[in-house]
Amino acid sequence: MNGLHVVLPGDIDDLSAPSGGNVYDRRLCDGLAATGVDVHEIAVRGNWPRPDNEARKVLARKLAELPAGSVVLLDGLVACGVPxxxxxxxxxxxLAVLVHLPLADETGLSPSLAAELDRLERETLGAVEAVVATSDWAARRLVEHHDLAPHRVHVVPPGVDKAEVASGSLDGTHLVxxxxxTPRKGQGLLADALKSLVDLPWSCECVGAIRRETRYVERxxxxxxxxxxTLTGPRSGEALEATYAAADLLVLPSRAETYGMVVTEALAHGIPVLATAVDALPDTLGRSPxxxxxxxxVPGEDVSALAKALRRWLTEPDLRDRLRASARLRRETLTGWDETARGVAAVLSSERTAA
Known part of the structure; x- marks a missing residue:
């Protein structure tokens, strides 16, 4: 594969609204370019996955301008809603589509909208040559839910950068x-759980974009x-590294996750993780050697179970020591973004050969 066109959301490099999908896209494009692939990025602005007519026209025009037979990888947020x-x-x-999150799995959608997005996504994925999923769980879901041929759905997990082990604190009181x-990430559940732990010393920073779901943020x-x-807003680069360096425990009470990149980011710093046992999260957390x-x-949407787990972490030094030791062992098994780039390149090359 000599040349590749990659269709991306227009906000891929917007640091005020970072997302795991955008990070994956950026690191993938950079990683492929580093291996010698001629990557042509096509960033299309729009309210994806439900764009206005102008955004649809721009996307259609960009694709029509490409030479016949061109290899194109599209971010699922852009592609799946516009069959x-x-x-x-x-x-x-x-064409291949990289699915970060099935459209209907977003939290808070009305049943009618979820059904419509499902229909659009099924039509889109049924038409392309290959689908890339970020986890085994996500691949199984796409195959079963959209009745896709298993050989057309490929798993290429995100990578993670190597990092220094977090210094943290002895008493484990700094939670991040x-x-x-957003409702899908479950910060409201975390706040409710922490209300039952005011008798204990702790602090919790919620680091992430706060402009997407303004009503939820205000609540x-x-x-x-x-x-x-505290809600700190998004952080990146050195500021995010400093956040991890000072953290004792990552808490991710998500309602849905096809992978959960922050889990491996925390593990890369030797930080244990408290997460909900939903979707791909148990596999992403994984096991140490x-x-x-x-x-x-803990079970999803179970405030009581989340509170009990937090209390255990805060009051049981032996538990903290065991989990920290396990996280540092798991850290050694993580793979980098170069492997992700190689995996996607292999998928696209095999589909091109098959075509």
């Missing part, structure tokens, strides 16, 4: 939740936890 654009393009281009502040700001529970789990898993 009227993708299906005709698939007749003349070699690194995720955009969170009305909590009664004072400055012990000695068979231990480098964190705690």
């Amino acid at each position: 009227e654009v993708i299906v005709p393009a698939a007749r003349r281009l070699s 939740c690194v995720a955009n502040v 969170l700001r009305r909590h009664t936890l004072g400055d012990r529970f 000695d068979g231990s789990v480098p964190g705690l898993l």
Whole structure:
């Protein structure tokens, strides 16, 4: 594969609204370019996955301008909601779609909207040559839910950068939740759980974009936890590294996750993780070489279970020591973004050869 066109959301490099999908896209494009692939980025602005007519026209025009037979990888957020654009393009281009999150899995959608997004996504994915999923769980979901041929759905997990082990604190009281502040990420559940732990010393930073779900953010700001529970907004680069360096425990109480990149980011710093046992999160947390789990898993949307797990972490030094040791072992098993780039390149090359 000599040349590749990659269709991306227009906000891919917007540091004020970071997302795991955008990070994956950026690191993938950079990684492929580093291996010698001629990468042509096509960033298309729009309210994806439900764009206006102008955004649809721009996407259709960009694809129509490509030479017949071109290899094109499209971010699923852009592609999956517009089969009227993708299906005709698939007749003349070699298309693959990278699905970060099935459209209907976003929290808070009405049943009718979720059903419509599901229908659009199924039509889109049925028309392209290959689908890339970020985890085994996500691949199984796409195959079963959209009745896709298993050989067309490929798993290429995100990578993670090597990092220094976090210094943290002896008493383990500094909690962080690194995720955009949205209902799907569950910060409200975390705040409710922490309300039952005011008798213990702790602080919690929620690090992530706060402009996407403004009503949800405003409700969170009305909590009664004072400055012990803060919404910091997004951080990147050195600021995010400093956040991890000072963290004792990553808490991710998500309602849905096809992978959960912040889990491996925390583990790369030797930080244990408390997460919900939903979707791909148990697999992403994984096990250390000695068979231990480098964190705690609780049922989704269970505030009581989340509170109990947090209390255990805060009051049991032996538990903290075990989980920290396990996280440091798990850290050694993580793979980098170069492997992700190689994996996607292999998928695209094999599909091109098959075509």
